[in-house]
Amino acid sequence: xxxxxxxxxxxxxxxxxxxxxxxxxxxxxxxxxxxxxxxxxxxxxxxxxxxxxxxxxxxxxxxxxxxxxxxxxxxxxxxxxxxxxxxxxxxxxxxx
Numbered sequence: 001x002x003x004x005x006x007x008x009x010x011x012x013x014x015x016x017x018x019x020x021x022x023x024x025x026x027x028x029x030x031x032x033x034x035x036x037x038x039x040x041x042x043x044x045x046x047x048x049x050x051x052x053x054x055x056x057x058x059x060x061x062x063x064x065x066x067x068x069x070x071x072x073x074x075x076x077x078x079x080x081x082x083x084x085x086x087x088x089x090x091x092x093x094x095x096x
């Protein structure tokens with residue numbers, strides 16, 4: 001029980017620290033960071049046929065599930081990637 005509580009507190013502290021860092025960014029810095037993240041995501045496709053998931057994006061750029069989904073949606077709208085599968089845990093993305 002004590003270990004779970006410590007882990008929970010640690011997660012909250014890390015989350016708050018991450019949120020605090022992003023709050024102080026200017027709009028230009030947020031756009032730059034977003035562009036860097038999307039560029040890093042595209043680098044995951046090193047060879048034709050590579051597949052990535054939302055979880056891969058979350059881990060790579062340390063963002064939430066919702067942010068990873070937004071990044072992937074934007075890359076899909078830009079016709080750089082395509083979604084395979086309707087939705088849910090079996091969805092993955094391939095480079096166009």
